[in-house]
Amino acid sequence: KISEKESHLSIAKIRKEMEHLNTVEQLGAKLQSLSSVNHEDKEEVAKLIKDKIVNITIDEAQLQMNNKQFSNAIELVKEALHYASEHEKLLSFQERIVQEQSAFEEAERNRVEQAMVAAAQEDLKNKTAAVSVDSVDVYVDEYGDLHVSGTVKNTATVPISSIEVYYSVYNSEGVEIGFDKVYIDPYYLEPGEVGTFYELHSSVYEEITVEITKAMWKLN
Numbered sequence: 530k531i532s533e534k535e536s537h538l539s540i541a542k543i544r545k546e547m548e549h550l551n552t553v554e555q556l557g558a559k560l561q562s563l564s565s566v567n568h569e570d571k572e573e574v575a576k577l578i579k580d581k582i583v584n585i586t587i588d589e590a591q592l593q594m595n596n597k598q599f600s601n602a603i604e605l606v607k608e609a610l611h612y613a614s615e616h617e618k619l620l621s622f623q624e625r626i627v628q629e630q631s632a633f634e635e636a637e638r639n640r641v642e643q644a645m646v647a648a649a650q651e652d653l654k655n656k657t658a659a660v661s662v663d664s665v666d667v668y669v670d671e672y673g674d675l676h677v678s679g680t681v682k683n684t685a686t687v688p689i690s691s692i693e694v695y696y697s698v699y700n701s702e703g704v705e706i707g708f709d710k711v712y713i714d715p716y717y718l719e720p721g722e723v724g725t726f727y728e729l730h731s732s733v734y735e736e737i738t739v740e741i742t743k744a745m746w747k748l749n
Contacts, residue, residue, distance in 0.1 A: 599630035659685035673734035683718040
């Protein structure tokens with residue numbers, strides 16, 4: 530009878546104490562202390578402790594998952610499984626962590642790949658299509674001199690400098706009669722900024738057309 534009374538008191542004490550325990554370590558220690566108790570309510574109390582361990586673990590692991598700390602979340606679950614190895618709710622949550630981690634890592638791989646592609650495309654554009662010729666104005670004045678002017682825009686994502694525009698000059702019959710290059714003013718253009726160019730060719734004395742053939746620049 531004394532032994533039964535002691536077991537009853539031990540179970541009652543553990544029930545009471547577990548209400549105030551809020552860490553897996555504390556609850557785990559209390560669960561282990563049940564091994565020395567022989568009472569009909571032992572399994573029921575053990576289940577209550579395990580359920581509390583599981584709930585605390587899931588709450589803490591969810592916070593880690595919200596911060597994308599999946600490894601930390603898995604470690605928390607592993608610790609709880611040491612005390613509640615067959616708990617269905619915990620095993621299900623562990624599977625969910627693995628799935629979300631896998632999905633996140635796949636999304637990260639895709640994001641990195643897309644960023645690399647975007648960076649490569651941006652780099653290619655900056656190297657091959659950083660200058661847009663927005664306008665070209667050509668006329669021969671009353672003295673027979675040819676005036677060539679226009680504007681260009683920096684369409685790159687970085688500043689460019691030392692910008693040159695190359696062009697060919699054709700007569701009214703479409704025969705190339707010359708070619709030249711002109712530097713853009715100002716020397717340095719930020720992305721989206723516009724520069725101008727101007728060149729004078731003396732003694733042309735005929736109607737002509739000008740074709741922009743290429744542009745060159747330096748990336749800054």
